[in-house]
Amino acid sequence: MKRFFVMLVLLAVILTSFAFAAKTKITYWQYFYETKKNTIDQLIKEFERQYPDIEVEHVTFPYANYNQKVASSIPAGVGPDVINLYYGWIPKYVTSGYLIPLPEDVFSKEYLQSQFFSFVSKGVEFNGKYYALPIAVRSLALFWNKKLFEKAGLDPEKPPTTLQELVEYAKKLTIYDKKGNIVQEGLTMQPSGQGHHWIREVLVREFGGVPYTSDARTVLYDKTGAGSDVLKFYTDLITVDRVGYPGFMNDDVTAFKAQKAAMTIDGSFRIGTLNKIKGLDWGVAELPSYLGVKSNFASFWANGITTNATKDPKKLEAAIKFIKFLSSPESMKLWLKNVGELPANPELAKQYFDDPVYGAFLRGLEYAHATFFVDESAQRQVMMDAVDKVVLKGIAPEIAWKEAAEEEQKVLDNFWSSVH
C-alpha cells in the first residue's frame, strides 16, 4: 500500500513536470542596449502572465554582429522565432528566406492603418505583404540652445519655424574669431549625422520634390521639385552664410553638447544624451517648414516572425501573440517611459503632443516619411559626397546633385537586381 502511494506521488510529479514542459517556448532576439533589454524583460513578464502557457526566451548580442549572427543561426535552425530588425533590412531578410509574412487574419491592412502611422505600413511592406511591426519609432526635430539664443539677443523661447527664419537666426548665432574662423556655429552642418536625412526626406520634400518613387527603385530628387536648389540651399549655409561646416568640433553632437553650436537637427534618440549634460539649457521644436510645407524623417526597428517559428504551429501562434502584444499601446507607453522612443500608434502619440520634449517629435510623425534604405551607409555616403564636392571642390550644386542621383541609383539598382 505504501509502495503504491509512493508510486502515485512519483507519477503525479512526472505528470506535472510534463505539463510544464508542454509550455510553448519561443525565442526573441534583439541587439543589446541596456534600457531596451530591461524593458523587453519587463514586457515578457507581463506577457507570460497573460499567457501562462507561453515562455519567451530573450537573447541579446552586440549590435556589430547582428547580421552575421542571424545569417549563421537561422539556416541552422537554432535562431530566434521572433526577431527585432531594422526596417531597411526587411527585403534582404525576406529574400534570404528568414522572415515570413505576418498572417493577414491577425494583422490586416485595416489593423495596420488604424494602429500605426502611415509610414510604418509602407516601411514594413514588401511585395504587397507586411513583415514586421515596431514598438516605437524615431523622428527628427530642431534642438536649440536657449542660453546662446539669449546671448545673441534672440528670444530663447522662440525657435525658428521656417527655413528663412532658420537661416536668419543661424547667421545671428554664428560667432567668428579675428581670422574669420567659426568659433560658434549657428546651425550644425553634418551630413554624416542626421544631416543626410534632413536633406533627403525633409528639404527635398519641402522644396516640392519627392526623393524616390513609391517602390523605392528610382531616385527622383534630381527630377522633381526644385532639384539641385536643395543642395544649393544646404551648401550655401556652409560656403556663403558660413553658419557652420561638416566636422566643426568633430561632429554636430559634440558641438551642441559643448555649447559651441546654437542649433542642431537631431533625432529623438539624442534626448537621453542631452539630458545628462549639466548646464545645457535646450529646447526642441518641429523642423522648420518651407512655403508652408512640413516634412520629417522617421525610422524604426520592428519585430518579425522567422521561418523557424513555422516548424511548430503552437510556436507560430505564440509568436503572433507576442508581436501583437509588443505593438500594443500599453507596451508603447512603457517603451516611451523607459527607452524614450516614440509610440508608433497615432492615437497614443496624440496624448503626448503637448509634452515639452516629445511633443515636437510626435507632431513631426504626422507628416514623416521613412526612407526605404537598401544600403544606408552607401546612401549616406552619396549625400556626404555631394556636400563635400560643392564645399571642398567648388563643383556646382547642379552637377554634384546630378552625380549624387546617379550614384544612388547605382546603389538601388545593385540591390534590386539581387532581389527577385
Add this chain to the structure above:
Amino acid sequence: MRLRQKKIITAYTFLAIPLLFFIVVRFYPMVYSFWLSFTDWDLISPKKNFIGLLNYINIFKDEVFVKAIINTLKYVAFGVPAVIIVSLYLALVLNRIKKFQGFYRLLYVMPYITPLVAVSWVWKWMYQQPPIGFINNLLTILGLDSQPFLMSTSQALPSIVVTTVWVNLGYCVIIFLAGLQTIPQEYIEAAKIDGANRRQILWRITIPLLNPIIVFLAVTQSITFLRIFTQVYNMTDQGSGGPLNSTKPLVLYIYQKAFMSFDMGTAATATVILFGIIMIITLVQMIILNKNIEY
C-alpha cells in the same frame, strides 16, 4: 624506441598544436575567402552562388576601388621611406649618446605601445579647426593661416601618414639600434685609421651592414602601410575614408563592402587582390634590397 627518437616525436607533437591552430584559424579562412571571391554571397542569404570571375571584372569598374588601390599605394610610397629614413637618423643619433639613451628609447617607443585607436583620436583632435585644434592654434599664434588638414582632399592622406610614421618610429628605432650594435667596432676603427670621414663610414660601412635590417623593416613596414585601417577608420568622418574617398585604403574598402554593404563576394575579391599586392611588393623588395654584402 631510443630516447632521441622519443624526443623528436615529443617535439613534433608539441609543434602539431600550433600547426593545427594555423590550419584552423589561418589557412582555412584564407582558402575560404578565395572561394568566396567567386561567389555573390551577401552575408545574410544562405545561398552562395558561384559566379566565376564576375567579381574580379566588376571590381575594377568600381571607381572607389581603384581610388582605394591608389590611396593604399600612396600610403606605402609616402610612409615607408619616411619612417625608415627618420628612424635610421634617430637611431644613429641615439647610438652616439651614452647618457639617457634608455630614456630616449622609451620616449620613441611610447607611441608604438599606445593603443592605435587612442593615438588616432588624439591626432584627430590635434588636427581640428580653430578654436580647438592644437596644431591650428599653434599656426595662428605663429601668424600663419589655419590649415584644413583632415577636412581637405589633398591634406587628409598626408596627415594620416604623419600620424602613422610617428607611431611606427619607435619600433623601427629599436630595431635599427639593435642592428647598429651588431656592427663590429673594428670595421669602423679600421676605416678611421685608413682616413675615412664620417660620411664615408656611414655610406660605405654602416648602411651596407645594416642592409638586412633595412630589408626587414622595408618589408614589414610596407605590409603595415598596405594594411592601414585603424587610423583611417578613426580619423575620418564616420570612418568613411573621406572626404570624397581621398583617404580610403583597401582594407577600409573591404570592411565597408563586407560589413556595411554585406557584399561579401566583392569584399573577398578585394582581399585576394590585396593579398596579391602584398606578395608582389614583398617579393620585389626582397629581390632588390637583399643584396649580400661581402668584405
